[in-house]
Amino acid sequence: MVAGVVEIRAEGGERIEAVSYQTARGATERLPADMLLLHQGVVPNVNLAMSADVAHRWSDTQLCWVPRVDGYGSSSLPHIAIAGDGAGIAGAEVAQARGHLAAIAAVRELARKFPLAEPERAARRMLRRYERGRAFLDLLYQPAANFRRPRDEILVCRCEEVTARQVLETVALGCQGPNQMKAFLRCGMGPCQGRFCGLTVTELMAEARALSCGEIGYYRLRPPVKPVTLAEIAGLPTNAAAVKAVARE
Amino acid sequence: MASAAPNEFDFAVVGGGLVGAAIAWGMSRRGRRVAMLDEDDRALRASRGNFALVWVQSKGGGMSRYATWTRQSSDAWPQLAQALRTDTGLDVCLQQPGGLHLLLSQREMENRANALKRLHNQPDMVPFEYHMLDHAQVQKMLPQIGPEVAGASFCPLDGHVNALRLLRALHAGFQRQGGRYFPESAVERVEPAGSEFRVHTSSVEIAAQKIVLAAGLGNARLAPMVGLEAPVRPQRGQIMVTEKIAPFMDYVVHTIRQTDEGSVMISDSVEEAGFDISVGSEVLAVMADRAVRMFPHLGRLNVVRCWAALRVMPQDGYPIYDQSRVCPGAFFATCHSGVTLAAAHALLLCAWSPELSRSGPRAASGSKR
Numbered sequence: 149m150v151a152g153v154v155e156i157r158a159e160g161g162e163r164i165e166a167v168s169y170q171t172a173r174g175a176t177e178r179l180p181a182d183m184l185l186l187h188q189g190v191v192p193n194v195n196l197a198m199s200a201d202v203a204h205r206w207s208d209t210q211l212c213w214v215p216r217v218d219g220y221g222s223s224s225l226p227h228i229a230i231a232g233d234g235a236g237i238a239g240a241e242v243a244q245a246r247g248h249l250a251a252i253a254a255v256r257e258l259a260r261k262f263p264l265a266e267p268e269r270a271a272r273r274m275l276r277r278y279e280r281g282r283a284f285l286d287l288l289y290q291p292a293a294n295f296r297r298p299r300d301e302i303l304v305c306r307c308e309e310v311t312a313r314q315v316l317e318t319v320a321l322g323c324q325g326p327n328q329m330k331a332f333l334r335c336g337m338g339p340c341q342g343r344f345c346g347l348t349v350t351e352l353m354a355e356a357r358a359l360s361c362g363e364i365g366y367y368r369l370r371p372p373v374k375p376v377t378l379a380e381i382a383g384l385p386t387n388a389a390a391v392k393a394v395a396r397e
Numbered sequence: 398m399a400s401a402a403p404n405e406f407d408f409a410v411v412g413g414g415l416v417g418a419a420i421a422w423g424m425s426r427r428g429r430r431v432a433m434l435d436e437d438d439r440a441l442r443a444s445r446g447n448f449a450l451v452w453v454q455s456k457g458g459g460m461s462r463y464a465t466w467t468r469q470s471s472d473a474w475p476q477l478a479q480a481l482r483t484d485t486g487l488d489v490c491l492q493q494p495g496g497l498h499l500l501l502s503q504r505e506m507e508n509r510a511n512a513l514k515r516l517h518n519q520p521d522m523v524p525f526e527y528h529m530l531d532h533a534q535v536q537k538m539l540p541q542i543g544p545e546v547a548g549a550s551f552c553p554l555d556g557h558v559n560a561l562r563l564l565r566a567l568h569a570g571f572q573r574q575g576g577r578y579f580p581e582s583a584v585e586r587v588e589p590a591g592s593e594f595r596v597h598t599s600s601v602e603i604a605a606q607k608i609v610l611a612a613g614l615g616n617a618r619l620a621p622m623v624g625l626e627a628p629v630r631p632q633r634g635q636i637m638v639t640e641k642i643a644p645f646m647d648y649v650v651h652t653i654r655q656t657d658e659g660s661v662m663i664s665d666s667v668e669e670a671g672f673d674i675s676v677g678s679e680v681l682a683v684m685a686d687r688a689v690r691m692f693p694h695l696g697r698l699n700v701v702r703c704w705a706a707l708r709v710m711p712q713d714g715y716p717i718y719d720q721s722r723v724c725p726g727a728f729f730a731t732c733h734s735g736v737t738l739a740a741a742h743a744l745l746l747c748a749w750s751p752e753l754s755r756s757g758p759r760a761a762s763g764s765k766r
Binding site for chain 2: 325326337338371372379382
């Protein structure tokens with residue numbers, strides 16, 4: 149077990165042969181390895197909620213976007229509630245409690261005669277219990293800055309092979325945020341639609357422009373949230389107006 | 398002339414999309430001191446959502462001068478691509494192999510043939526080569542077409558580019574030539590002041606001898622400030638893009654093209670939906686269905702993204718270039734073909750008008766309404 153690693157590097161040719169790393173004290177070590185697993189924590193997958201235009205905010209403790217929800221998981225849009233880690237990482241037990249609360253709110257909206265006071269109290273008790281210590285964990289396990297904001301030739305976007313240096317060059321060219329940058333570099337336009345690079349890009353641009361991540365913003369997300377085939381889309385229901393909008397005769 | 402004060406310019410170009418950036422690039426290339434004023438990262442941008450065709454065969458029905466202007470731009474495009482590559486090292490991947498408009502029924506064939514006949518029968522039309530092809534002829538050019546393809550119209554002048562790289566190259570080239578780019582500077586007010594214009598934006602105030610409004614849909618709000626009118630409206634178009642595959646098309650198809658990077662883009666819709674940029678699955682379904690009937694092998698490809706963008710559609714569909722009579726020195730440019738006409742805007746427009754440029758002969762304007 150090695151703690152306090154500030155730099156890490158996979159070495160090899162066709163495949164990994166060694167891992168070299170540097171600790172905060174400055175020593176560089178090298179270990180032979182045939183596999184390297186990286187994990188910097190978990191963040192909510194916001195692609196579905198953002199593509200539906202649900203309002204999000206930047207979390208300075210979890211260093212990611214989280215949807216704006218009220219005490220019942222209700223989002224900024226009517227009829228869309230978000231429970232579980234999608235509303236902010238808090239673990240399985242909290243997810244369950246959030247699910248109960250979202251369901252309670254949904255039932256009340258459908259039928260006000262169900263007060264559901266006792267189930268709500270129980271869910272809130274569970275929430276309080278498992279949310280205790282969350283702020284401490286969030287700070288303790290924050291990924292280090294140099295793992296969140298890579299430098300130079302390190303790939304930011306794996307799908308389109310865009311490096312950190314290239315992203316920063318677009319800032320010098322006047323790109324103010326991820327959307328103009330994306331248009332210039334295709335960063336975030338591949339099959340993952342920004343799932344891998346999105347947070348890195350926001351953080352890199354925020355640092356380069358000396359703004360908060362919330363001010364920099366995020367990619368404009370669009371459907372499909374997961375890739376589907378063209379034939380599947382061709383099989384979706386349609387109507388006369390849509391035919392007229394396409395097949396102009 | 399303007400002094401050398403930091404925020405004084407020969408020209409202020411309002412708009413950092415393809416029309417504004419092409420004009421700003423063209424004028425800074427001619428040695429003018431140019432400011433390009435742009436909105437923020439999430440602004441509505443036709444230039445980030447377009448289909449990237451350099452398209453000739455169907456442009457100009459009802460106005461032969463528009464057909465001529467399109468043709469001139471298409472002819473000038475190789476020069477623009479070369480200049481951008483020399484200046485910025487960026488290859489905008491211009492290809493002009495000819496384009497086909499695929500047709501899925503005999504009725505579509507007849508309508509297309511008649512429309513192109515009408516286009517070429519107009520007075521003052523400069524004719525260009527095009528052919529109506531039957532299924533067998535199309536299949537020789539595009540072996541993977543499906544059995545439902547009845548035929549196509551083909552024009553050897555048509556082509557496409559990488560439009561996103563074009564936008565980047567124009568911005569990079571403009572700044573390399575000394576142009577000043579002002580992002581997050583939405584224009585709030587234009588004030589004619591003596592022989593110059595004061596431009597108030599959300600971030601800075603600048604002064605310019607002349608001003609060019611190239612703000613797309615924003616022109617509707619800005620033009621009246623200098624005594625002009627901009628009858629433009631948003632017209633929604635939806636696009637789907639697939640995962641990348643090996644190159645399979647030697648030609649461009651009007652509604653389906655394969656980018657230099659390998660993904661396939663499908664675009665075929667026209668909707669009047671105001672400023673709503675949401676995508677609708679009903680329209681996507683029709684587009685996907687037609688695309689799969691045109692090229693059955695595309696059916697198994699994953700679609701990675703769908704989007705809607707707003708065309709900047711002038712009332713009658715034709716580009717507008719105008720100078721204010723009330724405020725001479727205030728110009729206005731708008732069109733819905735910012736890619737096709739980029740070369741005309743970057744290379745020809747700036748050279749034509751002595752008002753727009755110190756050098757360059759005044760030619761008979763083929764574009765001015």
